[in-house]
Amino acid sequence: TPAQAFLVPEMSVERYEEISQIRKNLEGMAVEAALPRLTRGQLAALREVYQRFHSAKLAGNVEEALHTNHLLRFQLYSYAEMPTLLNLIEQLWVRIGPCFNFLYPESPDYVKKHHDYEDLLVALEQGDVERSVQAIHYAIDDATVILKKQYFA
Incomplete structure (x- = not known):
């Protein structure tokens, strides 16, 4: 019955x-808006x-990696103090959430690989907007590459 089930729509690679x-665009905007407001404690x-x-x-x-990935991103975006922007980003994450x-993947090479968040944190600490947005x-691009192999293959 409708009250007991839910449907997860299929995601095409084109839609993703x-x-x-x-x-x-939206997450880059959030990073750009958050950076001037960041305190040492927030960093x-x-x-x-x-x-x-x-x-x-x-x-x-x-499970913990997914949780902390979400927490890191949304904690940073919340520092932009733009609730409408944060809501739009969250809506997009919900649409692609099942893909996450x-x-x-279980690959040891992937797990040990350098992560873009390292670059992001250094750029944020240096106050470098362009590099922060780029990270x-x-x-997002790296996740797309992984999902094309793991989910859309």
Whole structure:
């Protein structure tokens, strides 16, 4: 019955790529707006969440990696103090959420690979807007590459 079930729509690679392009623009805007407002304490909090994310990835804890990935991104975006923008980004994440379960393949090479969040945190700490936005774009692009292999193949 409708009250007891829900439907997860299938995602085509074309639709995923469209949403990713929109996300790059919106999430880049959020990073650009957040950067001038970031305090040392907020940067430290982001770095702590990144360490939890990285540890979860190394341990193969997909659930924690997904949780901390989301936490890191939305914590950063919330610092922009633009609730409408944050809501739009969240809506796009919800649309592609089921795909995210395929983001962390079991490959040891992938797990040990350098992550764009390292570049993001350095750029944020240096106050470099262009590199910060670029790191978010790379993170979205890297996820697209992984999902094309893991989910859309």
